[in-house]
Amino acid sequence: MAEHKRLPFVQTAWAVCAREWNAAFDSALAWLTIALAVLALNATALNEFFLAGRLELRALFETLPMVLVVLAPALGMRLWSEDLRQRTAELWLTLPVRTGAIVLGKYLALLGLYTLVLVGTLPLVILLCQLGDPPLLAIARGYLGALALGAALLAIAGFFSTLHAEALSAFVSAAFTAFVLLALGDARVMAILDGLLPGSGLGSLLGERVALLGAYQELVYAPSFDWISTLLPVLRLLLVTLLFLWGAQRGAARNRA
Secondary structure, eight states: OOOOOOOOHHHHHHHHHHHHHHHHTTSHHHHHHHHHHHHHHHHHHHHHHHHHOOSSOHHHHHHHHHHHHHHHHHHHTTTTHHHHHHTOHHHHHHSSSOHHHHHHHHHHHHHHHHHHHHHTTHHHHHHHHHHSOOOHHHHHHHHHHHHHHHHHHHHHHHHHHTTOSSHHHHHHHHHHHHHHHHHTTSHHHHHHHHHHSTTTOHHHHHHHHTOHHHHHHHHHSOSSOOHHHHHHHHHHHHHHHHHHHHHHHHHHHHHHO
C-alpha cells in the first residue's frame, strides 16, 4: 500500500498554528491569563513612573521575568497535554505531516499569544511619548529582550507539555525549570553557589553560561547600543529556544512511535 504524500512543511505549520490560535480563545483561560499579565505589567510600570517620575519602562522589564515564570507555563501547559489526555494527539501524529511542522505550528500559536501581552503594554510607550522624550532605543531593546526571553521560556513550556498528559504536571515542571534558569543569573544566587565551593567559580560559571537572566539583562540594561552587545544575548536565548523546540519534536516523535 502506497504511503500518503506528506503535506508541505510551511503549509502544515501554518494550519496547525491557526487551529491552535482559534482553540486557545474558545475558553476564557487564555483571555484571563493574558489580561492578568498585561494588568500586572502595566500596573507595575505606572506605579514606578508616578513614584520616580522617570520617562522609562525599566520597572516593566524588571518585573517581566517574574511574570514569565508563571505566564509561560500557564500558556503552554495545555499545548500538548490536552491532546495527550484526550488522545487527539494520536490524530495529529497519524496524519501525513512532519512532526516538526506540528511542533512549530503549535509553538508559533503560543508565541502569538505572548505577543498579545507585549502589545498590551505598548500604550505605556505612547503615554511616555506624550509626556516627554523617553529613550526609545533603550525601550526597543527592552522589548527585543522581552520577546527573546519569552520565546525561550515558551519553548521550555511546550517541551514539558509533550512529556505530561496532565496540564498541572506540565505547568509545575516548566515553572520550576524557568525559575531555576532565571535564578541562576541573580547575583545573590551566584554568590551563594560560589561560597559553597570556594575557588570553583561555580555560581559565576552557571550565571554566565547557563542562566537566561544574564542574557536578558544584557539586552535590557546595556548602557549604549551596538550590534555585538545586542546580537550575542539574542543568539544565546535563540539557542535555548531551538534546543527545547528540538526536545519537543523528539517528545512528540516518541508519542508518535
